[in-house]
Amino acid sequence: MNTEFELFPEAASTNAPLVDHLYLFMLAFSCVMTILVAFLVFYFAIKYRRGNNRVDRTQTPPSNRAELIWIALSVPFLMFIFVWGARVCFALVRPPQNAMPITVVAKQWMWKFQHPEGRREIDTLHIPINQPVHLQMISQDVIHSFFVPVFRVKQDVLPGRYTNEWFQATKPGEYRLYCAEYCGTNHSRMHGRIIVQTPEDFADWLAGGTGSEEPPEVAGQKLFEQLQCATCHRPGASGAQQRGPSLEGVYQQPVALNNGRTITADDAYLRESILRPTAKVVAGFQPIMPTFEGQVSEEGVLNLIAYIKSLGKQGEPNPPPSKGGVRGGIPDASKSKEPSGATRSSQVPSSDLSPEAKGGTP
Amino acid sequence: MSAAQASLKTYFTVYALLIVGLAATVAVAFVHLGFWNLPAALAIAFFKATLVVLIFMHVKYSPRLTWIVVSAGLIWFAIMLALTIADYVSRSWIPERPYSVQPTEPQGLEPPRSFQTPGNKAAPTAKAQ
C-alpha cells in the first residue's frame, strides 16, 4: 500500500528493471531534445529580435540538407527503440516453464483467485517470492485489467476469452493491485493486494486454509462425473462404441479436425469445446455433443479443464499450460445422452454450476 | 467533365457482362471449392464492380483526380481490413522464448521450486526446511 509520496515507483519483479531501464533511457533522450529545442528557440528569439539590427540577416539559398540529415538520423534511432521495446514486451508476455498457475476470475468490482492447491481468495493474492506466477484470467461481465504497478505488468481481462500474465516477485511485501480498464461505477474501488511471502510463510498460509476447498482437478473430476461426460469420453475405451475422443493426455497435443486442419488443444480450445462443442469437431467424430453454455459457471469450466489437464498419460506429465488465444474454432468430443437434471448429485460445490443451472431450467 | 460519351452499345455490353457475372457468382457458389469459394466470389464481384465504376460512372473518361479519389477509397478500406485481420490471424501464434532476455535468477535466495502443473498427482510439497 503506497501511502507515502514517491517520485519513482518501487520495482519488485524480475521484469521491472527491464522496463525501468528503457523508461530512463527514453527520459534522458526526451530531456536532451527538449533542452535543445528550448535553447534554440530562446537563442534565436533573442538574437534575431526586431530591435537588434547589429545581426546579419542575409538569407542563404534554401537547402533541404538539414531535414535529410535529420531523417537519416532519426529512422535508425526510432527502430532501435522499437526493437528494445518489443524485446521487453516479449519478456513480459512469455511465462517461463515452471510458473505456478493461478486462475483469476474478474467480476464487476472484485477479483477472485484460485491457487493450484485449491485455496480461493477474493481481492488479495498470496504468492511466494522468487516463484514465477502465471495468471490465467477471464471476466464474467465487462473488460477489466489486472495492473500491478510495482511488477510493471498489465493485461486486460476479457469476457469470453482467456488472457495470460506472468511475473516473478523479488521482494517480500504487500503491493497494490488496480483495475486499469474502466469498468463501471466502482472502477476505482476494484483494487486489491498482492502479498509476497517467503516460501515458508507461504507454505504455512497455504496449509492454514480451511481445507474444505479441494484442488480444482478434484472439483473438476466430480463435475465431470456428475455431468456424465464419461459416457462418451470413457477413459481408455476405443473401437465402435467410442462416441467421443478420449481425453487422456490430450492437453497441448495436436488434434486433427474433420475439416482437415490440425490445432493444438490448449485452454481456449478446451473451453470453447465445452461451451460450443461443434465449433471444431475432432476428425472421425460426429458433432452430437450438446452445449453446456449456461449450465456450467466460469469456475466450473476452469475446474473441468484442470481435470482434463490432470488426465496426463501415466508417467509422462503434461507440458505446462501455455498462452492460449482465440482459436480458429475446433470442435471437441461429442456426447450421446443429454444429462437429465434429476440425476444431479448434491455434493458438487455450488459455485461450479452457473446460477441458471442451480436456479432451474437453463 | 466526361466530354466523350460512351456509345449505347458499350452500355448494353457492360449490362450483359454484369448479368453473366451474376450468373457466374451464383453458379460458383454451388461448387464446393472449399477454401477457394471466397476468393472466387470476390474476384467476380471485383470484376463487376470495375465495370460499373469505369463505364457506368464514367471514371474511364474522367480526369486523373477522380482516379486518385477512387483508389484512395479502396486503399483505405484495404488498410483497415488488413491490419484488423492481421490481429485476429496472429493471436494464436505463441511467441518463442526471447533468447537473451532471461528473467535473472536472484542469487543467494533459494532457487524457485520446480513447479509441475497439476498433471502429476503429487501435489507440489513445499521443501521441508
Next chain:
Amino acid sequence: MSTPAAAPPLPIHTAIDRPHFALQFDDYHQQYDACVLGMWVFLVTEVMFFGAIFTGYAVYRMLHHDAFAMASNELDITLGTINTFVLLTSSLTMALAVRAGHVGNSKRVGQLIVLTMILGATFLGIKFFEYYHKYEDHMAPAFGLPFEAPKAVNDAGLAGPFQLFLSFYFGMTGVHALHMIIGLGLLSQFLPRSSRIAPAPGAAVLSALNIEVVGLYWHFVDLVWIFLFPMLYLIDRSDTI
C-alpha cells in the same frame, strides 16, 4: 477557379449562351468539376462507412466459419438473385438516363428515371418480403423478438454465431436499404413535372449535372449490393444441392 487551362468543350447540345451557375463559381465547367469531385469524395466516405461493417463481418466470418455457412443457407437465394438482377437493370437505366441528360433529351430522361425508380422500389419490395419471411420464421434477431435457430444449429451449440450472422445480415442489408430509400428520394426530383411550370433558364444544363451526381450515388448503392450479395447469400451452398 481552376487554372485557366483549355476547358474541355461543353456537351454540344446543351451549349446555352448564359448557363445558370452558382455565384461562387466562375463558369459552368468549374461548377461541374466541383460537384462531381464533391460527390466522389462523398462516395469515399460511404466506402469507409460500409467498409467498417464489412470488416466486422469479415472478422466474424473468419472466427465462426461453419456457423456462418449454416446461417447463410437459411437465406433465400432465388429472391437474392432476382434482387441483384433488378438492381443491375436499374443501374443500366440510370446510366442511360445520365447519357440522355447530357444529350439534353429531357423527355427520355423522365422515362428512364421513372423506370429506375420502379426497379428500385421492386428491389425494396423484395427485400422487405425477405425480412417479413425471416420475422415469420422467428429469425429476426432484433427488438427482443423470439429468436430460435433451427434444431441442428441449436444442438451444435452454434446458436450464438448463428444469431451473429443474422444480426450482420439485418444490419448490412438494412443500411443498404436505407441508402436505396435516400436514392429514390434524390431521383424523385427528375420526375417529369406538369408542363405548366416553365423550366428556369439553364435548368436543362443544371439538371444534366444533377443527374450525373445522383447517377454516381445510385451506381455506388448498386456497387455495395454487388459485394453484399455474394458475401451474405453465397458462403457455401455446395451441400444444399
Next chain:
Amino acid sequence: MSATLEAPAIPPATPPTRLPRNYLNAAYTVRSWLLTIDHKRIAILYLLGVTVFFCIGGAAAVLFRLELMTPEADLVESETYNKLFTLHGVMMIFFFLIPAIPAVLGNFLIPIMIGARDMAFPRINLLSWYLFMIGGAFTLFVTVAGGVDTGWTFYAPYSSTYSNTYVMATAVGIFITGFSSILTGLNFIVTVHKMRAPGMTWFRLPLFIWSHYATALIMILGTPVVAMAILLVALERGFGIGIFDPKLGGDPILFQHLFWFYSHPAVYIMVLPAMGVESELIAAFTKNRIFGYKFVAFSSLAIAILSFLVWGHHLFVSGQSIYAGMIFSMLSMLIAIPSAIKVLNWTATLRKGSITFDTPLLYALGFIGLFTLGGLTGLFLAAMGIDVHVHDTYFIVAHFHYIMVGGTVMAYLGGIHFWWPKITGRMYPEGWARLSAVLVFVGFNLTFFPQFILGYNGMPRRYHVYDPGFQVLNVMSSAGASILGIAYLFPITYLIWSLKYGPIAGPNPWNAVGLEWMTSSPPPTHNFAHTPIVDFEAYEYPSSSAAIADTHGN
C-alpha cells in the same frame, strides 16, 4: 468571443467611415445569420457554438479536479464523477477540439487565402453547422437528463450492455456531429482543388491550407468508421442485435479496432490545423520565409496518411496479438518523424528573422515547447515495453493533454488573436493578452507535468478514489487547473470588450504577407472586389526577399 446570442456580434454604430462595408454589417436580421451561406458568418456561428461547448467541458474538468484534491470521495459520488469525466471527454473532443480550428479559422480563412469568393458548397457548409448544433443539443440533453458514464471511448461490453445511463442519446449525438465533420472535410477538399485564384499554384498555397487539406483527408477517410462503430453499439443496445456480445461469439476487441481506426487519426485532425496556424504565426512574426516549405507541406500529408496505420498502439494490453502489436509499434515510431521535421523547421524559421513578441508569437513559441514534450512522450507509448506499464494511467492523460491543450488550444488562441482584426476589424488589448498567454503557459505546465510522474507511479486513469501516496501530485495538478481555468476566462472577456472599444485595425495590422491581408478587414461579403491574380511565392517577406530574389531565380 461569444457575444450574447440574440443580438449578433455586430459592432455598434461607429462612424461608418471607420469600418468599411463588410460581411458583418451587410445585414442585421436574425434570418440573415441563421440562413447565411457566407463562409465568414458560418465561421462566427461555429465560434459561438465551439466556445459554449468549451466552457461546459471546462466546467466539468474544474469540478472533477476539485474532487481529486482528496484521495477519498467527498465532493461527488462515483456515478457523478464518471459522468463528469465522460462529459469532459465527449465535449472537449467531439465538440471543441475537432471542430475548433478547422470550422472557425478554416471556414473563415480558406476561401480568402486562396482568393475564392466562398466555399465550393456554401449550403452544405451551413448544413454542417446545423448538424454540429443538433449533435450538441443531443449531448446537452444527455447532460441535463442524467449524463452518460462510459468514458468518451464507449468500450463495448460496458457501453452496449452493462451501462444504464444515456448511452443511446450520446451515440446519436456523436453520430450526427460526425457528419458535420465529414461535410466540412468534403468542402475543404473540393474548395482547395477547384477554387484557387489564377496563379495560386499548390506550392504558393499558405501552409495553413496544406494542413487543413491534410485534416480534411482524415475527416473524410476516418469519421465514417466511428459513425458505424457507434451505430453498431447503438444497434446492440437499443434493438438487442448482439454484435460485440461475447455470449454470441462476438469480440469486444473488434469495437476497439473500429473505434481507434478513427480515433487515432482524429487526434491528428485536432493537431494538424494547429500546425497550420503555427506556421502562419511563426512566418508572420519573424517576417521570414518558412524554412523548408515543401518539407513542412508534405509532412502534413505524411502525417495524414501514416495516422491510419498506427491505431493498434491503443490495444497493446487489450488482448491484441503481440505480432500485430509489433507492426503497430514500428509504424507508430515512424509517424514521429514528420512531426519532428515540422518542429525543426519552425525553430529554423526563427533564424535570421526579425521577431516581434506579440501575443500570437507567445502562443506560437509555447506551442513549439509543449508540442515537443507531448510528441516525445508519445515515443514512450509507442515502445511496447513501457506502454504495458503506463497504459490507462495518468502518463497517458498527461501525454495527450500536452498535445491537445499545449498544442491545439494554444495555437487556437494564437490564431484567434492573430486573425481577430481580420474577423472583427478591431484590435485586442495587447497587455492583457500577453498576461493571459503567460498565465495559460504556467497554469498548463503546473496542471499536467505532475501527471507524468503520477502515471509512471501507477495511478490508473478515471479513478475517483486513489491511494494517499498520490495526493501531493494531485493537489499540484488541481492548483494548476484553477490557474488554467482563470487564464482561459481572460481572452473571452477582453475579446468581447474589444468588439466595442477595441481600436480599429486596418487591412494589415501585422503587415503580414498573404491574400487575407490584401482585402479590407473585416472583408466584404465576397472577400475581394475583383478576384486577385497571385504572382508571389508563399511567404515572400520584403526584408528577406530582396536578398533572395535573384538566387531563387523567379
